[in-house]
Amino acid sequence: MPLSNSQMRDVQSVLHPYTNLMKHRDTGPMILDHAKGIRVYDEQGKDYIEAMAGLWCTALGWGVDELADVAAAQMRKMAFAHIFGGRSHEPAIALAEKLKEISPFPAGKVFFANSGSEANDTQIKIMWYAANARGKTQKKKIISRNKAYHGVTLVAASLTGLPNNHKSFDLPFDFVKFADCPHYYRNAEAGESEAQFSARMAANLDALIQREGPDTIGAMIAEPVMGAGGVILPPQGYFDAITRVLSKYDIPLIDDEVITGFGRTGEWFGCSTYGFEPESMSIAKALSSSYLPISAVVLSPELSEIIEDESGRIGTFGHGFTYGGHPVSCAVALKAIEIYQERDIVGHVRHVAPAFARRLQKLRDHPLVGEASGVGLIGAVELVADKKTKTAFDPAKAVAATIGRFCEEEGLIVRPLMGDRIAFCPPLVITEAEIDELFDRFDRGLARGLDWVKGQGLLAP
């Protein structure tokens, strides 16, 4: 199809993130125009169920007037004020208080930034600053995991364990050390139970720490559920096993809740779902239901005290973003959290999660689906050429991406990920009837995918 006028304008002027820009010249963009509830509409008025809540983020769905009203009111009252040099304003104070109330750190402190990447960069700077404050100047290496996703700034991209974030960027930095990806379906040995697999992951982590030298490790960072790396759920006993190893060496755990925060897993935070206690957490995305950019690092009281003391010693905590604690973003985030509380969104997620899980599990019967798993309102399927042997498709055939396009034609936006996985992460306000509609559309896209895979001769005989 020839490109429309607006598609041509896009191709001529916009440099797109995470895009094969050469191909994009021919295919052009999908241009969305407006949105309501869990649906987005393109320029022709075609509706799509947004099964990814944008980028795992628009938790309250689209068209929430209260959020727009709060933003407009705050813009009129005071559109900008910074919080450098000890200045402050009510939206930042109130939001920090609210975050402490709902997070595992009721006596901690909150640092504001604008994106998940900035929050994670800040985490590492804080860990280094704290290590220096304690006189443990060697403790600078950071453990991340293969297939982790922590963002794209230089440090966050280094923490990310995905090749596309490193290739041609001269990354990752040396101080990042990668532990195993705890993907039971792919990485378990024959006959290994989930608990045994978790124990092996922990033993390998222990060996990695020993190899690097326990006194050189500043922290480990982990997502409760690995998102962009494939929606990989921690196997049974995993966090218990790895946190025991970390405590043995006094290594703090940074919890990246950028996707899992604010009810996604059926609890306020993924660390509650999986029962572990981090030293600090990064939050973003659903924090404002993505109506405006905002992220935060929430720190334990001990860690905040060390940072405060060190800033006193050297004269300042020399870190901060112009827009960190932006009053309009803070006001919107505060309102979003009030809505989560008033409408009991976490309770709603628990209520509809079984319907989501049922439809996901049903996909296991499909000839292309090797794994289907999820928690709360996040899940994924992995498409394979042979279910018995778990044989993957040739990545060059782009099976998941092709099925993603069929889904779009069926009015559904899903997210094809590496390893032919397809993710679902709908707005948390989705109803049971809408969950059925979502999976009905997916079934149709997948059925077309099966015909296409067979036509290409890609399915094992």
Ligand SMILES: Cc1ncc(COP(=O)(O)O)c(C=O)c1O
């Ligand atoms: C777990 C996690 N951490 C960090 C980030 C980076 O966030 P941002 O894109 O806002 O920089 C993401 C983005 O998807 C994420 O999923």
